Amino acid sequence: MSSSLFVQAFVTLLVIFDPLAAIPVFLTLTRHQSPSAQRRTARVSVLVAAGIVGVFAVAGNHLLDALGISLQALQVAGGVLLALIALDLLKTDCARKRADAESGAVAFVPLGTPMLAGPGAIAATMLYVEQAGSAPAVAAVVLALAAALLLTWLTLRFSPFIGRLLKDNGLNLVTRIMGLLAAAIAVQLIAGALQFWMRWGVS
Incomplete structure (x- = not known):
């Protein structure tokens, strides 16, 4: 088993899921629920995300073959999506996210998708x-x-408990660090695809 691949995939997916940034929204959407109902909501949302990402993980290769999309094209697309996520994380204000949720704008978006299982996580x-040989x-x-879903x-x-411990400033700090990591991973993905194309050409 490739330990380096495990670490790279784990960090990438955890950064994309970014569960700390989801805390304010989660708490707001479940503020009228009992503690047991909140726990059930957390469990179901992660299971939904796991199901969606799992389906694309299994059938994604066949979809790429059917559409004639190369691994490098997917790599660039994933890098661009990850870069957009990174920019959003670097600009995220947890207090603003809480205010948006209270206005009802976030209530229409299920926690499982696209908050967790969004295009970035799927790609x-x-x-x-696809890279695993x-x-x-x-x-x-x-x-x-x-592991990333379990931690989420x-x-x-x-x-x-985490929200009371870190408060908005702590959540904002961790979220921005995750955004910086996401930006670095995005650059690496795009650079790898460009290097391949420069050496072997675009196919």
């Missing part, structure tokens, strides 16, 4: 599965996805 998972490598990607669920599960 990144498809990319890593062996069964151990695929297993590393699957375990990375499972734990974050949402204990979001009332």
Whole structure:
């Protein structure tokens, strides 16, 4: 099993899921729920995200073949999406997100998608599965996805405690750090595809 692939996929997916940035929205959307209902909401939202990303991870390669899309094209698309996510994270204000949620604008968007299982997470998972050239490598990607989803669920599960502990300033700081990591990963993805095209040409 490729430990480096596991770490890279885990960090990428965790940055995209960004459960800390979802805490204010989650708490607002579930503010009228009992603690047990909040825990159930956290569990279901992560299961929905897992199902959506899992489907694309399994069927994504066949979809790429059917559409005639190369791995490098997916790599650039994933990098661009990740760069957009990074910009959003770097500009995120948790207090503003809470205000938006209270206005009802976020209530129409389920937590499972696109907040967790958005285009960035789908593209990144498809990319890593496509890059994996062996069964151990695929297993590393699957375990990375499972670990990222597990940590996301734990974050949402204990979001009332984490929110009280970090407060808005702490959440904003961690979110911006995640945004910086996302930007670096996006640059690496795009640079890798461009390097391949420069050496072998666009196919």
